[in-house]
Amino acid sequence: MIAARAAAVTVAAWHDLVGLVVPVACGGCGRPDVAWCPRCAEALTGPVVRRDHGAGRLDLLEGRTLLPVWAPAAYAGPVRHAVSAWKDAGRADLDRPFGAAVRRVGDVVAGHLVHGSSGPVLVVPVPSTGRARRRRGRAPVDVLAAAVVAGLRDAGVPAARARVLRRTGGPDLAGLTARARSAALVGRVRVRRGAAVRGRDVLLVDDVLTTGATLVACHRALVAAGARVRGAAALAATAPPAGAVTDGFVRPDQRVVRTSGEEG
Template structure:
């Protein structure tokens, strides 16, 4: 009976406010099974494709894991989630980042396990204007899921609002160098004295050039913290057009409304 009632309510809401998959536009579902598969991949290192994290000697500033590539349905859905009010995507997005957090736990030093201070999970900060416009800070939702995932993997972890970001230009559409310049001096540690000696995992929604994570890394290390790595929901394709594992990152048209990202 309860299932029938829930289904009836969903149908009624669909008549008043039409629902469509945020990834492909398929009607009457918020996130269709085909698009859902784009977030089911393994947690993969994506930092090698982010120019601002490249140390130019074969190393990167910090390892960053993400389960998806920011193309096609994922790109459409993340944009709708961040700026289109699609908080109904919280559930699939947090499920993906929680799984990633659990996978990342296996790569963290043994010192992060029981008997030591918990790892601090720090979301990349939004500006106050962005929070007002969106009504929330979406990355905070992902950070809570990563925290749960690290705990699933045996790493004690707690959320920490350790960073603040002052107003500045919109980063959308800017290249790596321009993003770095736009963020210069705008990310700072909050209550820096409490960060000294602590281990941190950063969380972002999308890894692009790595400029934001690099700015966060600088602020945290200046406060005496050690940044172990980062987690993102998705990452833009590497410059070669191929993922770090060598598989194609171009999306395929596998269902209603699916199209390759251009």
Template sequence: MNALRELSRLLLPVACPCGLPDVPWCAACAAVLAGPPVRVEDAAPRLDRLDGVAPLPVWAQARYAGPVRDVVVHWKDRGRADLDGLLGRAIRRTAAASAAALPGGRLLVVPVPSSGAARRSRGREPVRVLAREVAAGLRSAGADARPVALLHRPGRARDQVGLGTRARGRNLAAAVRVTRRGRGLLDPASRAVRGGVPGRPGAPGRASGAPVQCLLVDDVLTTGATLAAAERVLEQAGAAVLGAIVLAATPPPGRASREGRTR
């Protein structure tokens, strides 16, 4: 096995996103994803609903800067699916730690969908990996959670990378949609016909007309435009969106500039 491992390294060299050779990730990069999660919604201006309602609670594992940014970029856009384990464990810890702040009851863990172009380029939707790990982390803390892909992005909406705050909002305003399956799962009348909660026909513990509870999952929180669009369409479909969990959040502009001067 050692000989095969060495041969594979020669044929397909592996390196940590920081550049350290011969390891998929190094101890230093793993360490920046090992801290406690933090609430980050106040740094996302597009999550402010401007109607007196508090913004959607968002938990993040780390700041989207330095080694964390390098790891996430390699994972999403450079084919590094081998980083699923590192990032999956990180967001699972975030989910387990945040479970106590969520109300009881069944919970659907909803990944934010990628654009069609991004999905074709990457060959998969990495956020779905995160949603599975979030559901597992919540279950480890005693919650009744399961991942369900309720959203999609039809049409030719651009990927969000490189867009500013206003452009992100315009790009997503009509781009995020509830899937046909999602409409059936979330519609109170449809659930009443089936007699219970999605996936649990006749299950006790929740009135069939009560809103289905959802928790959003994404990789990076920037302006909050993506989560705001997802929250809006899920609520319009009859769901109760309780919050969101992300891998990382961009630092506020003031903090980012200060960190840049100190490095």
């Protein structure tokens, strides 16, 4: 008992010392002495819903989209600030709350996913450029993909993370228009090992859904390699048009759009 208490005191003192040397602030609002404050954490606890109808590049007209995309949060306020800090300011301490949020996505999607292949569902992170990986020292979306795998497994769906996509060069997509994003990705997303995805069910994972251009490029490459892309998971998404909230997870050839006022 005494030894355990002494160890706890030592750990607390160490955290205090680290806090003096490297001040900690909430990734969402900047509140001092906490990495992710309770108020900002609430932004990631909302229902996991489809958000693909807010992404113009996924729009196939007449209420149809290329693929369903699920996320628990809107890309705004504290979430937007925190994602930026997580990706580009070395805030790996946000891995845990972000991972917990997208783990719920895996659990929810599992209830709607018609698994049609013999092997596990392949959870494929959207690739970043080599330059971005070197600058950040890692690929943050891989953390989210691992969490989605855990969520699917929680719900009894066999799943495995598969880093089968690579992106070659091109500019940073931040700040580009939807058309410019699409142009920048033409021919730059490829499947590393085509045989690894042929005939397999795939769930893509991205950090933020904005225009959908990156998911379109990934979808195109995977389908060309023989994969069945069932949908995508994201941490957050830009706000959809008013009245376009949907709640169904369906195959690309079975789009069903339900507005916020419908039941079913």
